[in-house]
Amino acid sequence: MNDSRLLGPAExxxxxxxxxxxxxxRLGQxxxxxxxxVRRIVRAADLTDNDVVVxxxxxxGSLTLALLPAVAAVHAIEVDPALARQxxxxxxxxxxALADRLSVTAADALRVRAADLGSPAPTAIVANLPYNVGVPVLLHLLTELPAVRHGLVMMQSEVVERLAAEPGSRAYGVPSAKLAWFARARRAGSVPRAVFWPVPNVDSGLxxxxxREPPAGAHREEVFAVVDAAFAQRRKALRSALSGWAGSPAAAEQAxxxxxxxxxxxxxxxxxAEFSRLAAARPARAPEGPPGGVGQRPRRAHPRRT
Known part of the structure; x- marks a missing residue:
């Protein structure tokens, strides 16, 4: 049976x-x-031997060594060139015996495209995400890698709570809504600080x-725009909070x-689903006025002096 010698503190x-x-x-290391x-993370990720993991x-390499025996391949993305080489x-x-299952891409995960990873196409994301950019990295990868069907990521505990939050809860916000476009999410446990080097000053969670299929009827960019606008003034009623997005309070109420x-x-x-219906109901913007400004009256012609 193929196996890995995992890393301990001394290694x-x-x-x-x-x-x-x-x-x-800076790099969230x-x-x-x-x-x-790492064994617990791999078990909790519910992987099969056909999965291809990002x-x-x-x-x-602590988690990498635990992943390799459990899956068909691992695409590792590492921004630090020295760590990528190592x-x-x-x-x-x-x-x-498992080295042929690994491919390493030395790059910023926020800039990675599907073509950069080659084949086979990733089907899962399992990672200890850099905490300073964890949310944008996760959303970017779900956008860029449509074949990814599931995953398990480690992040700051408070961020995990926000991403898994349901509408109506205090933790629910922009990250919760945007992740819900792509997937159903849940908290899958906590990770003690003592298992890290150096020890972080925040708690970690899984x-x-x-x-899942996104709601029909609106484009992702349009839905995310209304999500951003709505939560920018989350203490206000939506009629007021969305007045800029819609063009006026009356237009917002109409939508x-x-x-x-x-x-x-x-x-x-x-x-x-509600944000998607709202994006689809956004009223058409009035056409812009002439170059002199929106709604500016044309200049009155003056008789030529002779």
Missing amino acids: VRSLAEGLGLRPTK NFVHDPNT EVGPGL LSSTVDDRAP LAFTR LRAAGIDPLARAERLGI
Whole structure:
């Protein structure tokens, strides 16, 4: 049976020292050094041996080594060039029989496109996401990789709560609504601080998600625009909060009523289906006026003086 020799605290420190690595907050570098934790993450991800996993921020390879025996392939995306170069060597050393399952892309995950990863196409995301950019990375990958059907990511505990929040809860907001466009999400456990090096000053949690079809009738960009507008003034009734988005309070009320939404409701009460109906009901904008300005009267012709 193919297997990996997982990394413990001593191996993580040794690899870091060999690279002259000092973990930085800028890159969100907190490395998991506990084998039991990475095994638990792989089990909780509900993977099959046919899955092709995207792992963002593999770092020194702790989770990568746990993933390789469980799946068909792992696409690792690492922004730090030194860590990207080291990862293949670590796998060659500690899981040589599985090395052909790994491909490493040295890149910023926010700029990665599906074509950069090649084939086979990813079907799952399992990662210890950099906490400073975790939400935009997750949303970007779900946009860019339509074959991804499920996943499990580690993030700051408060962010996990927001992403998994349901409409009507205090934690529900822009990240919750946008993730709901792509997937159903739930909190899947917590991760103690002591399993990281260096120890972070925040608590960590696991977010599990399963892809679903987005609501019909509106484009994602249009739906996300109304989500952003609604939550920008979340304490206001939607009739007022969406006046800029719609063009006026009256136009906002017209769109809300057309979508079957109470104009006095607030943003946190709307699920992604309601936001989609609202985007589809947005009134057409009035055409812009002449170059002199919107609604500006044309200049009166004056008789030519002779």
